[in-house]
Amino acid sequence: MKILISGSAGFIGFHAVKKFLELGHEVVGIDNINDYYDTNLKESRLQQISSTRFKFIKADFADNLAVKIMFLIESYTLELKQELDIQSLTLMTMSIVI
Numbered sequence: 001m002k003i004l005i006s007g008s009a010g011f012i013g014f015h016a017v018k019k020f021l022e023l024g025h026e027v028v029g030i031d032n033i034n035d036y037y038d039t040n041l042k043e044s045r046l047q048q049i050s051s052t053r054f055k056f057i058k059a060d061f062a063d064n065l066a067v068k069i070m071f072l073i074e075s076y077t078l079e080l081k082q083e084l085d086i087q088s089l090t091l092m093t094m095s096i097v098i
């Protein structure tokens with residue numbers, strides 16, 4: 001399965017990426033590496049992920065064009081759980097499954 005994880009350089013996203021890779025999935029991570037706290041910590045988390053099944057995209061999940069391009073390149077279709085609030089998508093770590 002191919003999993004998309006937003007906030008992948010953050011605390012929860014990073015651990016979610018590692019877990020999905022351990023489980024054998026292909027993972028695409030997206031994060032804008034904002035400076036809410038030390039960006040070096042976020043960069044160092046990403047450097048710890050060496051799997052060839054992981055691809056990182058530095059982009060803002062609120063940037064429609066960037067997300068559209070990413071979805072085209074990665075051939076994702078979006079399958080959202082109904083209970084997700086669309087406005088919280090940029091704030092929360094989530095997975096999208098093809």
Ligand SMILES: NC(=O)c1ccc[n+]([C@@H]2O[C@H](COP(=O)([O-])OP(=O)(O)OC[C@H]3O[C@@H](n4cnc5c(N)ncnc54)[C@H](O)[C@@H]3O)[C@@H](O)[C@H]2O)c1
Pocket residue numbers: 006007008009010011012013030031032033034035036042059060061062090091092093
């Ligand atoms: N850490 C916890 O214990 C905890 C508990 C409950 C809920 N949450 C929620 O889970 C989410 C993630 O928590 P966390 O601790 O991993 O936070 P975090 O700040 O460590 O990670 C969030 C990541 O998302 C990135 N990001 C933010 N806006 C983005 C955007 N528009 N586009 C791309 N990337 C963006 C940031 O650069 C950051 O790396 C937050 O919404 C938080 O409120 C966290």
